[in-house]
Each structure stands twice: as structure tokens, then as C-alpha cells.
Amino acid sequence: MTLVIENVTKTYQNFTAVDALSFTIPKGESFGLIGQNGAGKTTTFRMILDLQETTKGTISWDGHPMNSVDRDLLGYLPEERGIFPTMPVEEQLYFFGELRGQKRKDLKKEVDYWIERFDLEDKRKEKAEKLSKGNQQKVQLIASFIHKPAFLILDEPFSGLDPVNKDLLKEAILHLKEQGTTILFSSHQMDHVEELCDHLCLLKRGQSLFSGSLLDLKKSYGKIKLAIRSDHSLEQLLALDGVASGVQKKDHVLLTLRDESYAQSIFDFVSAGNYIERFSLDYLSLDEIFKLKVGEPSGEVLAARETTL
Structure with a gap:
């Protein structure tokens, strides 16, 4: 199954949030969508999920329009976090899994596995409002993929996590990828994109400056x-x-x-x-290339030769 975005544009009155965007994500790949705040990443995610209509262009999954795809095949972690404050951790996960069409008895193995893997065993019966922000973040992360989605979108998943929990999340992403999940995520932390993605799309003001292999992007600079x-x-x-x-x-x-x-x-x-x-x-790091392409270069790469991609 493949996600194909073809010449997608989203306009709001006189403002263009996404402008003729195209990229493809093959099944089982982890793909990075990167750009500064306001570049159009979240708008793109919402159009993929059919939460917003495209102004122009098409989005398809396995050859079918996105608005005809079974919602239970999709998982989404929005940048705006939100879980039920008075519901215990374990019940949150069962609730979100059942919401996606899973039976409680079938969810038990997954709930137990991820609670242990994310070091939440002693928090299993605790209400979410009693958890630290980092642990709340982990619960919502698990909730986004507890139903084993075929396609998962993670919007700034590393935000609010300490280094240890960031490593847990990276391991989880790699695990899901090995299981065949197609993953699209955004992050302002370029080292995570560099570590987890083979391909990426670099956005600036809604337009794609580059879409393709990370290695090809680096090679273009030499x-x-x-x-x-x-x-x-x-x-x-x-x-x-x-x-x-x-x-x-x-x-x-x-x-x-x-x-x-x-x-x-x-x-x-x-x-x-x-x-x-x-x-x-x-090669330049992705962080250095990102600053050259969409922001202010650091002193280390200020005079680097810019290449037309």
C-alpha cells in the first residue's frame, strides 16, 4: 500500500497554506515532512486524514481516494495533545483501541506489550491527570497506534520527551516500521529525521523545496x-x-x-x-542543510555553496 500526494493545494481565502505539493510514500517506509512553523505540515496531515478538503489535487492510499479509505487503517498523533484526564492509563488504551474497531480481548496483548515497553507498568491504574507530562505523552503515543494502523501520522512526536523517552519512541518507530507500518512524521529535531527516515520532503511556506532521498539531498551539496x-x-x-x-x-x-x-x-x-x-x-548534516534552505545558516555553513535542487 502506498500513499500518493499529487499536486495538492490548500487555500484559505487569499492565503495558500499548501502549494502544489507532491510526494509518494511506499508501504513500510518512515518518511519525514519537515519545515518551519507555518510551513504547511499540519495542514497536509489534516488533508491526508480527510479532516480538511483539498482545494486542488488528489491524495490516495493504495490507489483509492483517501476519503474512501477505512478510518481504522489510520493512526494519528496530533501536535495538540489531549487525553482523558480522569481515565486510568490502561483504560485509555483500551478505549482508543475499541474506538478503532478492535475487541477488548484482542487488545490485551498489545496494551500489555506497550505499557511494559514504555515503562508504564506502575502507572497502569493511575489517572492520566496524575502523570508527568512525559508519561502523558507516552500514553497518547501508544493510543495512536494501539490498533496496529497500516498508516501512522506523528506530528512532532518527540516534543516534551526527555532523552531516554526519545530513545524509546525511536525504537518504537523502528519496531512499527519492521512490522510493515507506513509512517509519516514531522519533527524540528533534524537528527531524529536523519536517523529514522530514508526519504523526506522539505517544505517552505507551503511549497516543496525538495522531495526524495536524504542521501540524494546531501549529495547535491557534496x-x-x-x-x-x-x-x-x-x-x-x-x-x-x-x-x-x-x-x-x-x-x-x-x-x-x-x-x-x-x-x-x-x-x-x-x-x-x-x-x-x-x-x-x-556531507553537511540535515540540520545544516535545513538552515541553508529554509532559515538562517549557522556560522559554520554561512558561505557554503547553495545548490539548486
Whole structure:
């Protein structure tokens, strides 16, 4: 089963929230939709779920229009959180599962599994209002996929979670992916997108700046991030041909090159009769590319060559 979004536009009077957006998510893939606040991510999610109509374009699941798809095949964690404050944790999960057409006896195994996996065993009978914000978030996360949806949308799922619980969620996403669930999620934390997604769509003001493979996005810039630990000063390295910018880190110098082809001549310079502890050439991180494409670049990538994608 595949999700296909084709030339989708959503307008509100004179405002265009999403503009001719297209991308495809194959079955069992984890796909990232990223962009700044107001880029159109949540609007896109709501159109996929048929909570809002498209102004133009089509959205289909396995070749069928989204508005004809069985709702029980879908799972959704909205950015605006909300669970029943006086209902115990265990009952919340049964309730949301039954709401999606599951029988209570069939849900027991899943409820027990996820309560244990998310370290909520001692909170099973506790009312949601008594839980910490992080544990409330975990309950709502489980509720979004307790019915084993074929397609799951997670809108900023890592928000409000501490590092330990973020790792639990990442493991859960990978587990669901292995079970064949197709996952679409947004996150402002680019390292999570980088770790969990093979493909992504980068939005700015409702328009797609890039849609495709994360590796292809990185390759379009080339390997222009160069870390050097040697006896050479930042000033010496900045004077070399092909160096666009550089910063002094705690134990190394980080350079941004105009093109990766300059790396060889820089290596020849720093290695001439000198000891090199580190010489590492790599792609820009997704966070750095994101800042170049949709926001203000950091000092480390300020002068990087922008590539038309």
C-alpha cells in the first residue's frame, strides 16, 4: 500500500497554506515532512486524514481516494495533545483501541506489550491527570497506534520527551516500521529525521523545496564539511584556496569548502611534514542543510555553496 500526494493545494481565502505539493510514500517506509512553523505540515496531515478538503489535487492510499479509505487503517498523533484526564492509563488504551474497531480481548496483548515497553507498568491504574507530562505523552503515543494502523501520522512526536523517552519512541518507530507500518512524521529535531527516515520532503511556506532521498539531498551539496585537528591555526586554514568559512571548535577546526574537490590540496598542505590527528571530510548534516534552505545558516555553513535542487 502506498500513499500518493499529487499536486495538492490548500487555500484559505487569499492565503495558500499548501502549494502544489507532491510526494509518494511506499508501504513500510518512515518518511519525514519537515519545515518551519507555518510551513504547511499540519495542514497536509489534516488533508491526508480527510479532516480538511483539498482545494486542488488528489491524495490516495493504495490507489483509492483517501476519503474512501477505512478510518481504522489510520493512526494519528496530533501536535495538540489531549487525553482523558480522569481515565486510568490502561483504560485509555483500551478505549482508543475499541474506538478503532478492535475487541477488548484482542487488545490485551498489545496494551500489555506497550505499557511494559514504555515503562508504564506502575502507572497502569493511575489517572492520566496524575502523570508527568512525559508519561502523558507516552500514553497518547501508544493510543495512536494501539490498533496496529497500516498508516501512522506523528506530528512532532518527540516534543516534551526527555532523552531516554526519545530513545524509546525511536525504537518504537523502528519496531512499527519492521512490522510493515507506513509512517509519516514531522519533527524540528533534524537528527531524529536523519536517523529514522530514508526519504523526506522539505517544505517552505507551503511549497516543496525538495522531495526524495536524504542521501540524494546531501549529495547535491557534496562533501564540503571538513574537520581538521593539526598544528595549523584557523587563520592559516582560512587562507587556503577553496575554503568558504571556518570556526574553531574545542579540539579541532571545522571548515566549509566551496567544493569537495578542494579537499585534496588542503590535505597536501596540512600533511606536508606535519602530524595530522584528524582529517575528516563529510556531507553537511540535515540540520545544516535545513538552515541553508529554509532559515538562517549557522556560522559554520554561512558561505557554503547553495545548490539548486
